[in-house]
Amino acid sequence: MTTTDVEITADLVRDLLREQHPDLAHLPVRLGARGWDNQLWRLGDDLAVRLPWATELADALLRKEHTWLPPLAPQLPLPVPVPQRLGEPGALFGRPWIVTTWVPGxxxxxxxxxxxxxxxxxxxFLSALHRPAPDGAPTGRGEGRRGGPLAxxxxxxxxxxxxxxxxxxxxEPEPVRAVWQDAVAAPAWDGPAVWLHADLHPANVLTADGALxxxxxxxxLCAGDPAYDLAGAWRLLPDGAVDRFHDAYRGPDGGPADRATRRRARGWAAATALGGLIVGNAGDEGRPGGKSTWGPPARATLERLVATAG
Structure with a gap:
């Protein structure tokens, strides 16, 4: 795990804008958030600057967003941060960075x-996103790969x-393991590889007055099995809302998710909740380290999963 060797400050962000996007440099700059891979700085009222501050992988992820998200964003029924400008590595900051729209919440x-x-x-949102991805669309990262075969x-x-x-x-690990084993036993996805957000955990979803x-x-962002994203219903929604979600969702064939896809989604929800528990109890709010706010939703996810049938 690596971190940038340059301290990211409002002055640095302003200097980067002056150098590469001078028409934006007059806008006020203030810290928005420090995320897992990137720092987010507000730029005026409607824009934000995202700069990587941790893993080297973050550089490629920013470039991927800049390439693929703008044509997808107009199809999505919820606000998303649409990349507007790309900043290239230079003497002031040796990594790429992007300017996006600001999403409140x-x-x-x-x-x-x-x-x-x-x-x-x-x-x-997921019905609109889960359309067949074109040839050349990125594949998921991680052990195996996100959106790939569950096993x-x-x-x-x-x-x-x-x-x-x-x-x-x-x-009690066995009820959690039973959710996973049932998911792995479900038939694999045999439809087209669809666009996935592939990171729908609570820190990547915004709310206002309790509403998404x-x-x-x-x-x-990648192409794969829609079950990976459907796991978000277990991770994000309040108790009792998952059935309502599945009633409303429509997949790439225009119909609801089949039982096998729902089973796989439960497995992904269990696996990602374990990661949330680990990060949420790491005891360090820095990066790398823990994020205590990730623990409670991860625990709630596991409780929902083991309390309900597949």
Whole structure:
């Protein structure tokens, strides 16, 4: 894990704009948020500057967003941060960076979704996104790959489950393992590879007054099995709203997700919740380190999954 060797400040952001996008340099600059891979700086009222400050992988993710998200964004029924400008590495800052539109709202790991009607909003968003991706679309990253065959992630799932049990974060591992095993046993996705957000955890979804209001951070945008994104219903929505979500969702064939896809989605939800528990209890709010706000929604996800049938 690497971090940039340049301190990111408002003055640096302003200097970068003067150098590469001088027509924007007069706008006020202020810190918006420090995320997992990037820092976000507000630029005036309507824009933001995203600069990588951690893993080297963040550079490629920013370039991917800049390339692929603008043509997708107009099709999506929720606000998303649309890339407007690309900043190239230079003497002031040796990594790429982007200027995007600003999406208002509070991250759902801090202000959870509470309104059941958000199930319809999430379903509409994913129905619009989950269209067949073109040749050359990026594939998912990670062990195996996000949106790829679920069974390729079994070793990672078992490692995560063992870690949360060792830390005392999950007392009964077998119900969680049963969710995963049922998901792996489900038939694999045999439809077209569709566009995925591929990182729909609560810190990447925004809320306003308890309602879903925006989706951010498309760095993991890729093509694959829609079940990976459908797991977000378990991670984001309030208790009892998942069935409403599935009633409203329409996949690439125009119909609802079949039972096998729902089963795989439960498995992805369990695996990603384990990661959220680990990060949420790492004990360090810095980067790299822990984010305590990730723990409660991850725990709630596991509780929902083990309390309901597949």
């Amino acid at each position: 509070e991250p759902a790991d801090r202000a959870p979704v509470t309104r059941p009607g958000s199930a319809d909003l999430l379903a509409a 390729e992630h079994t070793a990672g799932f078992e490692h995560g489950l063992a870690e949360v049990v060792e830390r005392g974060l999950v007392a 209001s925006g989706v951010i951070d498309f760095g993991d």
